[in-house]
Amino acid sequence: MPTVSMTVNGKSVSGEVEGRTLLVQFLRDHLSLTGTHVGCDTGQCGACVVNVNGDSMKSCNMLAASADGAEVKTIEGMANDDGSLGVIQQAFQDNHGLQCGFCTPGMVMTADDLLARNPNPSEVEIREYLEGNLCRCTGYHNIVKSIQAASAAMTAGE
Amino acid sequence: MYNFDYVKASSVADATAALGGDAQAISGGQTLIPTLKARLGQPSSLVDLSGVAEMSGITAGDGSVTIGGAVTHHAVSESGDVPASVAALAAGIGDPAVRHRGTIGGSVANNDPSACYPSACLGLGATIHTSGGDVAADDYFQGMFDTALGEGQIVTGVTFPTPAKANYQKFVQPASRFALVGVFVSQMADGYVRVAVTGASESGVFRWSDAETALAGNFSADVVPAAPSADGMIADLHGSAAYRAHLISVMTKRAVAAC
Numbered sequence: 001m002p003t004v005s006m007t008v009n010g011k012s013v014s015g016e017v018e019g020r021t022l023l024v025q026f027l028r029d030h031l032s033l034t035g036t037h038v039g040c041d042t043g044q045c046g047a048c049v050v051n052v053n054g055d056s057m058k059s060c061n062m063l064a065a066s067a068d069g070a071e072v073k074t075i076e077g078m079a080n081d082d083g084s085l086g087v088i089q090q091a092f093q094d095n096h097g098l099q100c101g102f103c104t105p106g107m108v109m110t111a112d113d114l115l116a117r118n119p120n121p122s123e124v125e126i127r128e129y130l131e132g133n134l135c136r137c138t139g140y141h142n143i144v145k146s147i148q149a150a151s152a153a154m155t156a157g158e
Numbered sequence: 159m160y161n162f163d164y165v166k167a168s169s170v171a172d173a174t175a176a177l178g179g180d181a182q183a184i185s186g187g188q189t190l191i192p193t194l195k196a197r198l199g200q201p202s203s204l205v206d207l208s209g210v211a212e213m214s215g216i217t218a219g220d221g222s223v224t225i226g227g228a229v230t231h232h233a234v235s236e237s238g239d240v241p242a243s244v245a246a247l248a249a250g251i252g253d254p255a256v257r258h259r260g261t262i263g264g265s266v267a268n269n270d271p272s273a274c275y276p277s278a279c280l281g282l283g284a285t286i287h288t289s290g291g292d293v294a295a296d297d298y299f300q301g302m303f304d305t306a307l308g309e310g311q312i313v314t315g316v317t318f319p320t321p322a323k324a325n326y327q328k329f330v331q332p333a334s335r336f337a338l339v340g341v342f343v344s345q346m347a348d349g350y351v352r353v354a355v356t357g358a359s360e361s362g363v364f365r366w367s368d369a370e371t372a373l374a375g376n377f378s379a380d381v382v383p384a385a386p387s388a389d390g391m392i393a394d395l396h397g398s399a400a401y402r403a404h405l406i407s408v409m410t411k412r413a414v415a416a417c
Contacts, residue, residue, distance in 0.1 A: 002164050018161050019161055019162045019163050019164035019203070019204060020159045020160070020161045020162060020194075022191075041195065042192050042195070043188060043191070043192050043256065046253070046255060049255050052258075055232065055255075055258035055259075056254055056255045056258060057255050057258050057259050058188075058255045058256065058259070061187065061188055061191050061192065061256075061259070062187065062191070062259060063164065063184075063187065063191070063204075063206070065164040065166070065206070066166075066184075066187070066206055066208060068166070110254070110255070113254070114254075129254055131253040131254070131335070132252065132253025132254060132255050132256060133253075
């Protein structure tokens with residue numbers, strides 16, 4: 001069985017996986033980082049989005065072995081160092097950007113990716129960037145507001 | 159998913175040595191992994207091409223650009239070296255997370271009848287570079303999921319000539335973001351016109367020669383013929399064969415108008 005090593009949320013980790021082990025299974029089952037969710041398991045819904053080497057990717061649609069040597073960031077890496085909610089997480093709470101919360105890890109990770117590339121996205125740009133993240137509760141309006149609020153807070157904080 | 163051995167290739171030679179038999183190549187895996195999850199395939203090993211350095215770059219040439227097989231849709235969409243029509247096509251594939259992982263080589267090797275890239279290859283007269291040699295796009299696409307690739311061969315890159323004008327118009331199937339019908343139109347500096355259609359035909363991507371002939375005389379949306387015959391067009395719950403045939407004419411007009 002292949003051994004994979006990667007950096008997850010700043011920590012070096014390694015483990016033995018099967019060829020077919022998905023990145024999301026490695027995160028959840030091997031590392032017990034269960035914040036990353038498996039929604040559809042077909043690459044459609046985006047609940048499993050994590051950041052790999054600076055790009056958002058669907059961790060249910062990627063082999064753990066392919067992430068060998070990668071720098072991975074998950075929802076567990078989004079909080080502040082003191083454990084308080086990070087800017088994007090706080091904005092989701094303040095703006096009711098989640099209801100059941102199942103899609104939220106993927107939404108936050110996609111928002112993090114968007115704001116890293118485009119710190120002041122328009123509403124249209126936010127909606128377009130969320131194309132691969134499905135939410136069945138909110139109707140998206142409050143998710144968009146949350147990302148706008150996070151954008152404003154990050155810009156003000158600079 | 160059935161289990162398989164994982165092989166990380168570091169060069170094209172490495173990859174082809176590991177392929178053959180029941181081994182299969184994987185690039186971004188955005189189509190292949192869901193397929194394997196559905197147990198529609200059972201490879202003995204997967205040979206990962208995503209780390210092959212010689213397939214990872216975009217190289218501008220004289221009147222052309224070569225995109226390595228392992229280059230992601232996102233990288234193509236951001237490149238200033240590729241034709242704007244190809245960058246825009248790449249920016250419209252799937253969603254951001256899929257574009258960060260999926261590759262041009264994987265798309266061209268798979269030749270899904272609704273994928274976007276085959277229409278750009280055929281619509282620009284690209285050259286497909288394979289581990290078995292170079293193949294003209296006109297000879298490479300041989301039907302639904304069928305290509306000129308031999309057993310154990312991989313797509314190492316694609317060279318696109320620079321068009322005078324080109325545009326891709328895609329009528330999106332809203333659930334999958336694949337093309338219900340997509341049309342890539344180009345005109346080269348010498349006036350040569352290509353019209354390549356994806357998503358519509360049961361035989362995969364094809365050139366609409368009636369439209370090419372009409373546009374060669376007068377490159378204007380007004381001369382695009384009415385819908386071609388619906389014979390051999392895909393019919394499913396998203397659209398009938400006649401609907402797809404109609405869309406071919408509509409999307410061709412839009413593409414010509416946008417050139």
